[in-house]
Amino acid sequence: MTAELLNGKEIAKDYRAGLAAGVEELKEKGITPNLTVVIAGNDGASLSYVRSKNRAAEKIGMASDIVQLDENISEQTLLDKIRALNNDDAVSGILVQVPLPEQISEEKVLETIAPHKDVDGFSPVNIGRMYTGQRTFIPCTPLGIMELLKHTGAVEGKDAAVIGRSQIVGQPVAKLLTDQNATVTLMHSRTRELTAKLADFDVIVSAAGAPGLIKAEHIKDGAIVIDVGNTMVDDKLQGDVDFDAAKEKAGWITPVPGGVGPMTITMVLNNTLLAAKWHNGME
Ligand code: NAP
Numbered sequence: 700m701t702a703e704l705l706n707g708k709e710i711a712k713d714y715r716a717g718l719a720a721g722v723e724e725l726k727e728k729g730i731t732p733n734l735t736v737v738i739a740g741n742d743g744a745s746l747s748y749v750r751s752k753n754r755a756a757e758k759i760g761m762a763s764d765i766v767q768l769d770e771n772i773s774e775q776t777l778l779d780k781i782r783a784l785n786n787d788d789a790v791s792g793i794l795v796q797v798p799l800p801e802q803i804s805e806e807k808v809l810e811t812i813a814p815h816k817d818v819d820g821f822s823p824v825n826i827g828r829m830y831t832g833q834r835t836f837i838p839c840t841p842l843g844i845m846e847l848l849k850h851t852g853a854v855e856g857k858d859a860a861v862i863g864r865s866q867i868v869g870q871p872v873a874k875l876l877t878d879q880n881a882t883v884t885l886m887h888s889r890t891r892e893l894t895a896k897l898a899d900f901d902v903i904v905s906a907a908g909a910p911g912l913i914k915a916e917h918i919k920d921g922a923i924v925i926d927v928g929n930t931m932v933d934d935k936l937q938g939d940v941d942f943d944a945a946k947e948k949a950g951w952i953t954p955v956p957g958g959v960g961p962m963t964i965t966m967v968l969n970n971t972l973l974a975a976k977w978h979n980g981m982e
Contacts, residue, residue, distance in 0.1 A: 702949040705847050705925070711961035714846065718965070719759040721972050725979075726760065732975035733762040733789055734818070734967070738796040739777060739803065740770030745796050752794065755964050761971060762789075774803045778811045785813040791978060792818035792971035815978060818970035821867065830874065834977075836970045841871040843962025844904060844925055845879070851923050851951045855880040860897055862886045862913075862939070863906035868927055872904050910937040914944060921950035927959050 722732055734756040736749045749765055756763035766784075768777060784790050793816045795808050809817075814824040820836035828835035837845075848854055859881040863869035873885045881902065886893050888907075894917040897903055905913055906927035918924060928939035938955030946952050953959055976982070 702924070702946045702952040704946075705850060705951050705953045705958060707843075707847065707953060707958040707961040710847060710850060711843075711965040714962075714965050715755075715759050715968065718968050718972055721976075722760040725972070725975055728979075730975055730979055731762050731789075732791045732971050733764065734792045734794065734971045735764045735766060735784055735790045736794045736796060737766045737768065737777075737780065737784070739768045739772050739800050742798075745798070749796050752964055752967060756968055756971065759968060761968065764790075770800050772800070772803075774807065777803055778807060781808065781811045785811075785816060790816065791975040792816055792967075794819055794967065816974060818967055818974055820970065826866070829871065832878075836973065837875070837966075838867055838871050839966035839970065840868050840906075840927065840959060840963045841875055842966040842969070843959060844872055844927065845875050846962055846966070847925060847953065847959065848879075848902070848923065853879070854902060857881045857901040857923075858899060859883045859902035859904065860886055860900040861904045861906070862890075862893070863908070863927070865906065868906040869904075872906070876902070876904075905939040907939050909939050911939075911941060913940040915941060915948045918945055918948045920948060922948075923951040924949045924953070925959065926953050926955050928955065929960065 725732060736752055738745055738749050753763045753765055784793050793812050799805055809822045812822055814822050817825050818836050820838040825835045829837060854876060859876045861869050861873045861883060864885055864887045873883045876883045897917040898919050902923045904925045908928050908930050910930050910932055924940055924945060926938035926940040930937050936956045
């Protein structure tokens with residue numbers, strides 16, 4: 700069979716149109732959602748990622764600021780800057796671009812961002828809220844993956860393999876799939892005979908960052924394959940899945956690039972809109 704393409708670019712475009720309408724509604728009430736992105740240093744790739752978030756926010760009518768700090772900034776000064784943004788009523792959501800310079804602890808940064816502005820959903824408070832089922836910001840890549848999966852029908856009752864157990868992708872995806880009543884197996888680099896096991900699964904979410912890991916023969920006929928992997932090989936972005944062959948076996952499949960990537964930034968915008976709504980007492 701030839702898989703249906705889960706085209707993240709198209710799905711993200713439709714989703715952002717809905718967000719733009721939500722931003723417009725807030726603006727009519729005199730509220731302008733604002734996404735503020737903090738970056739320390741001049742790393743080219745990080746700056747371009749920050750600018751693309753900024754542009755995406757402005758494109759749907761949000762305000763967006765970039766706070767660019769010197770790469771030699773002290774940890775104390777950076778934390779003070781975050782505290783000032785926490786107290787600034789004009790700022791709805793705060794993102795701090797990683798990697799951070801080595802003198803700055805990422806853990807301290809995440810503990811300092813006010814949970815109600817932590818639109819990445821990475822602060823310990825928000826991670827705890829997610830695992831205890833309380834209202835919070837779901838981390839953006841996992842949330843984007845769940846949105847892509849909605850286009851394939853319900854995952855309830857399906858057997859799902861999640862490859863990768865990081866705090867930012869694999870583990871939250873496993874939790875969200877479980878919440879949707881899938882039966883989840885979380886795999887990682889110590890999983891024995893990983894690829895041979897994959898043939899049992901209706902859904903595969905691969906977030907290993909290991910190009911060529913999953914080949915067509917590992918996939919069950921008609922399975923849903925979400926490739927989160929994003930590895931630069933010879934100046935080309937590669938996923939974990941051998942896309943060209945796998946699309947002849949899978950039922951649904953994401954391309955790389957153009958699959959999960961566009962959904963991640965979209966969910967940053969989604970969470971910023973939610974932050975503005977919640978801060979103003981709306982659901
Ligand atoms: P990470 O923190 O490095 O975690 C990778 C996970 O994959 C680890 O749990 C590791 O196992 C497992 N793993 C690595 N190689 C493996 C292999 N050959 N077989 C089985 N498991 C393997 O990475 P991450 O931050 O979660 O990101 C994962 C990938 O997703 C990367 O390519 C990243 O660029 C991409 N990503 C994409 C987006 C997007 O928006 N498109 C967003 C975030 C991340 P151990 O725990 O045993 O080491």
